[in-house]
Amino acid sequence: MPDKKKIIILGANGMLGKAACRLFSGHYNIFPFDLNDFDIRDAGALRRHISDIKPYLTLNCAAYTDVDGCEEKSELAFEVNGRAPGLIAAVCREFSVYFIHFSTDYIFNGEKTSEYTEEDKPQPLSVYGQSKLEGEKRIMLSGGNNLIVRTSWLYGPFGKNFVSSIIAAAKDKREISVVNDQTGRPTFTYDLLDCAGWLIDRKITGIIHACNSGTCSWFDFAESIIKIKGIPAKIKAIKSDELRRPAKRPENSVLSVNKLVSLGYKEIRPWNDALKTYIEEYL
Numbered sequence: 001m002p003d004k005k006k007i008i009i010l011g012a013n014g015m016l017g018k019a020a021c022r023l024f025s026g027h028y029n030i031f032p033f034d035l036n037d038f039d040i041r042d043a044g045a046l047r048r049h050i051s052d053i054k055p056y057l058t059l060n061c062a063a064y065t066d067v068d069g070c071e072e073k074s075e076l077a078f079e080v081n082g083r084a085p086g087l088i089a090a091v092c093r094e095f096s097v098y099f100i101h102f103s104t105d106y107i108f109n110g111e112k113t114s115e116y117t118e119e120d121k122p123q124p125l126s127v128y129g130q131s132k133l134e135g136e137k138r139i140m141l142s143g144g145n146n147l148i149v150r151t152s153w154l155y156g157p158f159g160k161n162f163v164s165s166i167i168a169a170a171k172d173k174r175e176i177s178v179v180n181d182q183t184g185r186p187t188f189t190y191d192l193l194d195c196a197g198w199l200i201d202r203k204i205t206g207i208i209h210a211c212n213s214g215t216c217s218w219f220d221f222a223e224s225i226i227k228i229k230g231i232p233a234k235i236k237a238i239k240s241d242e243l244r245r246p247a248k249r250p251e252n253s254v255l256s257v258n259k260l261v262s263l264g265y266k267e268i269r270p271w272n273d274a275l276k277t278y279i280e281e282y283l
């Protein structure tokens with residue numbers, strides 16, 4: 001049997017990174033790294049590891065993901081989400097390593113009245129979105145074999161996320177306020193990674209959107225969570241302005257998955273089916 005291909009996974013202790021290590025360990029020889037091993041801003045450290053391991057692929061799940069925190073720590077956001085992905089892409093190119101990076105729906109301003117395609121012009125509303133867009137640009141400029149997978153509203157095992165937070169809050173309070181004026185596509189990490197596995201097999205490059213199908217507001221999402229979990233709490237619909245959060249979020253951040261489907265990948269299952277699986281199997 002041929003040796004398993006080697007994959008470096010960056011951000012391996014994060015929500016997506018841990019799920020990637022779990023899912024891909026059957027097919028690939030996994031080399032996981034996180035901040036306690038080296039900082040992704042340290043191109044020299046990455047170069048040493050890539051040169052030693054000689055991986056087929058580097059999968060970057062590392063990022064500074066605190067959307068509100070990015071407003072205050074914008075320098076850190078641009079270094080980790082903007083500059084570092086460009087450095088990783090350059091090192092990968094140097095060693096002819098395929099590079100996959102994850103980006104976000106928050107690169108769009110949310111003013112479009114239909115789904116966002118890969119060709120739509122990004123115009124981020126927040127520092128997080130701007131820094132992630134900077135990362136995309138630097139990767140594309142590197143000229144290597146790069147794939148940027150844009151996704152949205154991620155949840156899954158191994159991390160605090162909207163689903164686990166709503167369940168915890170619902171157990172504590174009778175009524176939870178959730179915004180009803182932002183629409184998007186909640187995405188289950190394992191469904192996203194199944195899709196990433198398919199893209200890896202075909203060595204797809206460029207930019208691609210990958211999310212569960214269907215759309216909802218955070219309010220609809222929260223209502224489904226407590227309904228599936230059977231918690232007798234009430235979800236109250238509020239407007240984003242009422243929350244006074246530092247970072248502005250797009251009203252519409254629905255990413256079109258038509259390109260993915262046109263490449264031959266099945267549409268990823270509806271978000272509420274995936275949510276049921278997550279809650280029943282992991283919570």
Ligand SMILES: NC(=O)c1ccc[n+]([C@@H]2O[C@H](COP(=O)([O-])OP(=O)(O)OC[C@H]3O[C@@H](n4cnc5c(N)ncnc54)[C@H](OP(=O)(O)O)[C@@H]3O)[C@@H](O)[C@H]2O)c1
Pocket residue numbers: 010011012013014015016017034035038039040041060061062063064065080102103104105132151152153154155159
């Ligand atoms: N979560 C979402 O809703 C969402 C939506 C769309 C796109 N995405 C994208 O999906 C990817 C994965 O997100 P996630 O939710 O899994 O994130 P996460 O749980 O916050 O994990 C990110 C990981 O990166 C590590 N990290 C942070 N700064 C680093 C640095 N300078 N060097 C090395 N490692 C560093 C973190 O370590 P520490 O924990 O020690 O800081 C953490 O383990 C990100 O690119 C994110 O932008 C996420």
